[in-house]
Amino acid sequence: MTSSASRREFLRRAGAFSLLGPAAPLALNLAALGSASAQSTGDYKAIVCLFLFGGNDTYNTVLATDAASWANYQSVRNQAPDPIALKSVGTVPVGSAAAGSPDRLGGVLALNPINAQGRSFAVHPQLVAARDLFNAGRLAIVPNAGPLIAPTTKADYKNAGFAKPASLFSHNDQQSTWQTLAAEGATTGWGGRMGDLLASQNGRSVFTSVSASGNAVWLSGQQVLQYQVSTGGAIRIGGSGNTLFGSAVALEKMRSIMRTARLDSALARDHAGAVGRSIDAEASFSAALPSATTAPFGTPGATGTDPLLQYDNPITGAKATNNLAQQLQVVARTIAARGTLGMKRQVFFVSLGGFDTHDFQNRNHADLMARLSHGLAYFDAVLGAMGVRDSVTTFTASDFGRTFTSNGDGTDHGWGAHHLVMGGAVKGRDLYGNFPAYGLPDGKGDFTSPNQLSNGALLPETSVEQVGATLGRWFGLSDSQLLDLFPRLSNFDAARRNLGFLA
Numbered sequence: 082m083t084s085s086a087s088r089r090e091f092l093r094r095a096g097a098f099s100l101l102g103p104a105a106p107l108a109l110n111l112a113a114l115g116s117a118s119a120q121s122t123g124d125y126k127a128i129v130c131l132f133l134f135g136g137n138d139t140y141n142t143v144l145a146t147d148a149a150s151w152a153n154y155q156s157v158r159n160q161a162p163d164p165i166a167l168k169s170v171g172t173v174p175v176g177s178a179a180a181g182s183p184d185r186l187g188g189v190l191a192l193n194p195i196n197a198q199g200r201s202f203a204v205h206p207q208l209v210a211a212r213d214l215f216n217a218g219r220l221a222i223v224p225n226a227g228p229l230i231a232p233t234t235k236a237d238y239k240n241a242g243f244a245k246p247a248s249l250f251s252h253n254d255q256q257s258t259w260q261t262l263a264a265e266g267a268t269t270g271w272g273g274r275m276g277d278l279l280a281s282q283n284g285r286s287v288f289t290s291v292s293a294s295g296n297a298v299w300l301s302g303q304q305v306l307q308y309q310v311s312t313g314g315a316i317r318i319g320g321s322g323n324t325l326f327g328s329a330v331a332l333e334k335m336r337s338i339m340r341t342a343r344l345d346s347a348l349a350r351d352h353a354g355a356v357g358r359s360i361d362a363e364a365s366f367s368a369a370l371p372s373a374t375t376a377p378f379g380t381p382g383a384t385g386t387d388p389l390l391q392y393d394n395p396i397t398g399a400k401a402t403n404n405l406a407q408q409l410q411v412v413a414r415t416i417a418a419r420g421t422l423g424m425k426r427q428v429f430f431v432s433l434g435g436f437d438t439h440d441f442q443n444r445n446h447a448d449l450m451a452r453l454s455h456g457l458a459y460f461d462a463v464l465g466a467m468g469v470r471d472s473v474t475t476f477t478a479s480d481f482g483r484t485f486t487s488n489g490d491g492t493d494h495g496w497g498a499h500h501l502v503m504g505g506a507v508k509g510r511d512l513y514g515n516f517p518a519y520g521l522p523d524g525k526g527d528f529t530s531p532n533q534l535s536n537g538a539l540l541p542e543t544s545v546e547q548v549g550a551t552l553g554r555w556f557g558l559s560d561s562q563l564l565d566l567f568p569r570l571s572n573f574d575a576a577r578r579n580l581g582f583l584a
Contacts, residue, residue: 125419125472128552129412129429129460130272130299131405133453133479134256135436138446139498139539140485141167142208143222144189145516147200153519157537163490165442170203180396181444194222195511202516207395207450210458211501218509219461219470220501221582224516225532226548227481227497227541228258231572235531238540250494250538252437255480259545260299262567271549272428273302274566275556280305284423287362290430291415293408297430307430308362310415312407314370315363369418377466378410378417392455395447405433405456413463416473426556436479442491453477457503470505474552474583477501478545485519485528485537497532497539500548506555506584513582514543546570547580555583 144154144167151169158166167183174187189203190212204212214220228246237243247264248254254264261267276289280302283289290300290307300307309316323329340360373379379387386402390410394401408431416427433452438445457475464470482498497517503509517539520530528537546567553563563578564570570578 125416125425125469126556127416127427127429127473128272128275128556129409129431129473129475130260130297131456131475131477132256132259132294132297132299132430132432133436133449133477134432134434135438136252136255136480136483136494137436137449137477137498138438138442138492139482139495140492140537141165141442141446142205142450143192143224143499144203144205145200145519146170146189146191146203150200150519153521156521157485157519158487160487160489163441163443165487165490165492167206174206180398181447183443186395186443186447192216193510198512198516200516202512205447205450207447208454210454214457214461214503215510219505219507220457220503221507221509222512223476223500223502223543223548223580223582224512224514225497225539225541226500226514226543226545227539228255228262229541229544229546230569232542232574233540235534235540238534249496250481252480252494257298259478259480260297262545262569267298269301269303270297270299271566272299272430273305273307275302275553275558276300276305276426276428277302278558278562278566279426279556282425283427285362285365288366288415288422288424289426290428291412292430293411294430294432297432300428300430308366310366310411312404312411313373314411314414315366317363317367365422366418369421370414371417373410373414377463378414389459392451395451396444403452403455403459405431405452406459408432409456409460410463413460413467416464416469417467438483439488439491439493457501461503464505472505474502474504474506474555476503476548476552482539485533485539486522493536495536495538496534497541502582504583508582508584511582513580517542543577543580544569544573547573547578550578551580551583554579 155166158164164183167186168188170188170191172188175184178184186206189206190208192202192204192212192215194202211220230244230246233245238245246258257263257265257267260270262271273290280286280289286305287308289305290302292300292307292309293312295309297307371378374383375381380389390403390406391400392403412429412431433449435445435449460475464473477500479498482495483492484495517532518530520528520533523529526535528534532540534540546569550563550567550570553566558566
């Protein structure tokens with residue numbers, strides 16, 4: 082940037098920040114810091130955790146379709162009164178069938194992985210865009226992953242003395258275990274602890290861990306705290322606009338009072354300081370964030386809901402707003418502000434709920450798959466337009482997988498699950514881990530597959546620690562840091578501590 086261009090940029094930002102009142106000097110200093118660091122943000126990297134709350138039915142997300150697997154799948158999942166077995170590749174959708182039903186959805190979508198493991202595979206009919214990302218080499222699949230203490234066989238699982246994760250099959254505990262490596266009650270997550278290790282590279286550590294989906298323990302470190310945003314941007318203390326009762330002066334007076342300790346106590350001073358830091362952070366963040374209505378984040382001139390944030394609802398047949406895309410939009414806008422804010426390493430959290438499909442699974446899961454596919458495609462397209470695909474890796478996580486067996490119109494809690502990893506640095510169009518064998522009930526409360534427990538719940542082969550360590554290595558963590566962050570990683574074969582899905 083030439084000196085004249087630098088001056089113009091400085092004046093432009095000064096004009097914008099003048100609207101911030103007393104917060105302007107802080108924001109202007111941050112902008113100057115961002116301008117300096119923007120010249121060297123080529124090594125920027127971000128990890129985005131996309132949590133599927135409720136426990137995604139992995140058997141209807143990524144499917145083995147070789148003859149033996151498909152026969153067992155159809156046998157187990159074609160149970161009355163509402164079979165949940167999807168239709169084979171190439172099956173034409175029946176438009177007159179019930180909304181969300183396998184007949185209405187049509188056949189599963191074939192995949193052609195680089196290393197097919199001697200089998201064939203497909204994904205849910207609503208994962209069209211995700212299938213296309215896989216084929217384009219920007220999406221990979223990690224089969225049968227979940228919380229583990231150490232590699233575990235079925236014999237180990239049945240051994241009461243063998244160490245297993247606490248409170249298996251419990252929503253709250255397994256959500257916590259995926260995010261923190263411990264049952265419910267843990268206060269720091271491995272995303273936040275990655276932030277602890279790398280926050281010193283950032284111009285403003287407060288923006289190291291960012292959630293677009295409320296409180297997420299995955300983002301909480303020992304030093305780094307999560308910064309929560311709404312789909313519209315920063316969350317402002319003291320109102321959503323620039324005035325209070327129509328007065329900018331009243332708003333600033335109120336904020337001044339909030340910054341001031343009214344009592345002479347350490348608690349009051351700490352509280353006032355925290356409020357002040359929050360107000361300053363919001364001011365600088367809001368000033369740096371590009372508008373949601375500008376390309377590539379949104380459609381310029383769009384009125385009402387932006388069409389880029391709408392997906393085709395397979396149940397109603399109508400366009401509907403996709404909250405996941407809205408969350409990913411604010412993540413993309415935050416990434417776009419990395420230069421102004423001086424960021425080099427960031428971790429983000431977004432989520433999609435509704436995966437506890439004990440009932441009405443055909444309808445509900447089809448809609449969830451449509452939202453997931455649309456959200457991933459939207460985010461990939463925006464990152465591509467920004468030129469940062471290679472710098473951002475998104476991965477899915479969920480409480481657990483679900484049972485192979487049907488309960489009549491849904492599935493129950495499982496353990497292992499298949500997960501998606503997306504990004505320009507991802508070595509896509511492949512599976513990273515052994516895909517489990519589909520067995521049949523053995524009549525004794527078990528399944529004939531070495532990979533399936535009672536009711537066909539998957540016994541994980543890949544641990545959360547292995548997934549996290551692979552992401553962490555790409556993020557810039559050393560072997561010693563990874564072993565400190567994931568202490569159970571040493572229980573697994575050194576050759577499999579890096580799963581290899583990132584370049």
